[in-house]
Amino acid sequence: MKTFDNEDKLPPVPLPALEDTCARFLEWSRPLLTEQEFAETEAAVQEFGQADGPGPKLHADLVRYNADPTTHSWLDTFWPARYLGRRDRIALNANFFFLFRDTPLRGFADPQVERAARLITAAVNYKTRLDEERLPAAVTRGRPLSMEQNKFLFSTTRIPGPVQDTVRAPYSDEMPGPSTARHVVVFHHGNAFRMDVIGPGGHPYSLDDVIAGLRQVHKAGLAQPATAAGHLTTMARAEWAATRQRLLALNPGNAAALDTIETALFCVCLEDLTPADDLAACDQLLHGDSGNRWFDKAVSLIVFADGTAGINVEHCELDGTTILSFVDTVLTGSPEEHAAQSGAVTQGVPAIEPVTFVLDDSLRADIAAAARSFAQFGADTATVTLSVDEFGVDEVKRLRMSPDAFAQMAYQLAHRRAKGFIGATYESIATRQYLRGRTEAMRVVTPEVLRFVSVMDDVTASPEQRRAAFRAAADKHVERAKQCQAGAAPEQHLWELQLIQKRHGAALGVPEEPRLYETPGWLTMRDDYLSTSSAPSTSIRYFGFGATSSRCIGIAYVLLPDRFNLYLSTPRPVAGLMHTFAEQLRAALRELRDLLEER
Template identity: 85%
Template sequence: MSTFENDDTLSRVPLPALEDTCARFLEWCTPLLTEEELADTEAAVREFGRPDGPGPKLHADLVRYNADPATHSWLDTFWPARYLGRRDRIALNANFFFLFRETPLHGFAEPQVERAAGLIAAAVNYKTQLDGERIPPVATRGKPLSMAQHRFLFSTTRIPGPVQDTVRAPYSDEWPGPSTARHIVVFQRGNVFRMNVIGPDGRPYSLDDLAAGLREVQKAGAARATTDTAAGHLTTMARAEWAAARDRLAALDPGNTATLDTIETALFCVCLEDLTPADDLAACDQLLHGDSGNRWFDKAVSLIVFADGTAGINVEHCELDGTTILSFVDALLAASPEEHAAKSGAAEQGVPAIEPVTFVLDDALRADIAAAARSFAQYGADTATATLSFDEFGVDEVKRLRMSPDAFVQMAYQLAHKRAKDFIGATYESIATRQYRRGRTEAMRVVTPEVLRFVSTFDDPAASPGERRAAFRAAADKHVERAKQCQAGAAPEQHLWELQLIQKRRGLELGVPEASRLYETPGWLTMRDDYLSTSSAPSAGIRYFGFGATSSRCIGIAYVLLPDRFNLYLSTPRPVAGMMYTFADRLREALRELRDLLDER
């Protein structure tokens, strides 16, 4: 089957009935509320959902939109508003990373060049397969998944805007079909170079050619760019500020527009880093928020390779989710560079053309670049992170104990959080919904009455092992049930959020001139005020996955569930770092205790 053959036949994301969404919303927020807060929230929901209230009017408009044959999903306008509408910086706040599994590079005199050339060859091979629609469609448990996001892997760049960003990408009305670009951009010590990776006749360059080209980049970029000329720093700014700076950049000199075009149309970025990470945590931090002068955070895909050949990827999130990138990364790492090069038809063509990519800058833009560099460096320093590799057991052992591995670790997070902070807080988990047409993710809220009962029972000295075990399994079963609801499109948050966005866009026209009180209730605000923000990446091709925390007191938990271990990357604002480290300690204890409880005879 061709890559995109299933996409038009997939069913649409189900649009829940308004009354079902309101009922689920109350069910989901109740465990986090006091009786008084719940009563206030219930009253607002009744007001929102009454026959002449704002809810039915807004929902009716969404029903009409969903019925339009041109609509792929009732979430078609939601995703741009959610991702492209955010106005803070995307670097560290929205982009995510994967640290690739270790690759033996012993015997290589130039491990960075060898690893980078191999990854480029693999990525170009993937593009050639994708262009011919020869990437097999992904399926889970026999169900085909949407491959639409794969169209945004190459030559895709987020463009800052004053109110909402846009996306420049192939497979669009402006740029039909696969990307025709033949170059990448390579960052070296804050210097930027265009490097061809596909020759004039459409054949990819050989591995030796790519390595030779990278050596030329290293030579040309040997002198580190001064901070105020490394324009990549600008991509760390808040979006409206970056949009204004980009406009000034383009207006200053016609050559700057051509330079932006070179970067934005490049197939992907390769960032060569001088340093050798001291450990996995150092590598993860660099992948998330390393030298911003050596990045272009708006680029969909940036392959980052360190001096010792350690490598990973930084991803701009607006059109790409973790499952799509996992498929891409798994393919890159599934074969040797030589196999990838051979499959793509790569041929010796000599050293690829290397051209410096530079901007004309005035004093004001130099000052903006330097200020952005200082601000982001401080922002990174103000973010505390930790890696936790729990190697006493992993997925195989949890399955032996007849429990969902995801439910197992999520219950461990709740127990550890209660022990670290003495309360249960709102917890988000991302649930993939790619089985639907242009499906992406659904927002799951983890805290249930069963979770509260489990945590209370587990640390009750009067509870018997049997009572603890029963409470644990009941909470885990409820977790699995709710995850299945999310996978079936039966979740309340994104539905209510889209209704809120419709009111902001078209409220006057629809007879809903004012925002509903529902969105100011304790239920709505508390349920979405994350203390834990969690997402998993199941792949043996990566060591760690990571993203930044989502609020001033949130712990971001990116977890990789492997057969023999659990690898986690934690992030939180530095002022509350102590709680994150305590949580990590309590989590190790909780994982052991829960496993022992299930294993008792």
């Protein structure tokens, strides 16, 4: 079976009935509201959903759109609006990272170049297999998954726009079929270099050729002053769009330089530093030296001086599950095996040339200002890693508990103990079993969660009562996750109806935004105190992203057979609460494991 053979056979993302969405919205928001707030929200929902109300008019337009033969999913316009429409910076705010597992590099004089060459060789092999549709189509529990996102792994770049960004990518009208690019862009010391990784005849360069090319880049990067134009990709999107236009207007060579970066298969970032520990490596992968990055690029492989490596991913077309599959494949097998599979041959040192920009004083000032602003933004973000190595996924499964439910209940208990209350919690749920499926937004807090955290801290409760409350909350969590996997969740549906009203509400008879979107239910349910996502893979040590609001803790967790590894992030002003949460979380994970073991 070819890579994309299942795509046309996948069912479309289900479009929920409006009345079901309204009912679920009330159910999901209620645990976070006072009686008065819920009454206000319920009244607005009834007004929204009544026969002559705004909800049916907006939903009818969505039904018409979904029925159009050219529509793949009723979320086709939602995803660009959600990701490409955001106007703040994407660096740290939206991009995410994975820290790869260690690879033994003993005996190598230059572990950085060796590791980078291995990753490039394996990634080029992945592209070769993808182009020829020799990658196995993904399947989970017997159900095929969409492979569509794989089309955005290579030669894909987000382009800033004044109102909404766009994406430059292969498999598009402008670039039909796979990318024909033969090069990557390597960043070193703030300078960018084009390096061919596929020869003129279509064969990838051998591992030794790639090593020789990287050594030349390394030498050249040290020999010239840094341009560090990558700092510009940390700017707010409209600001970067305006600067990019000035860059293009200044000199024709700048268009060629941008074209080289934007069409490159991926970026490789060589860093001089050796991370002191896992936290330092994670922080560098998340934001690091922005002059040595191009955050708009879909995939950037980052390699440190000692060979420690990871990946930074632009999120607009790629979700974690696709990147995990890519990373698992790239990190499995020897570089010699990858080279042989791709048909790599010895061709000599690859073609290398610097990617240079012509700058005036104004653009140099913009680059310097962007560098200072982003360095401060990174410094204003507090982070911590947490590794619970007494037990992991295998142990939790042995205790007849969903590992994700176990972790999520520990988050709720720790948050209650750290802050004294339960707050809105987001979890990303994959929906790739549908045509062009991506993710669904799950809200974790339920009445069962409220009872669970209350019973856990009730000194009069017996162990049996605590276990019962724990399992009831976990079971409800699993049930809700299955709802999300089935496309039966309210938030994205209501969000898209809100966007429809903004786009052409007047023509539909809904000239003003419905009151529902100003209710305590809508605002409170989406005001995250915890934003969570998981990455089940033994190929990575840590996974991470930035917090989503001024008081949010971002929690990225890797579920490993023998441990839980977590990366937490939050704005610096509330760092103390995050550290308290981390301490409570470590204790809660152990406490809940012990509680299940007592029987």
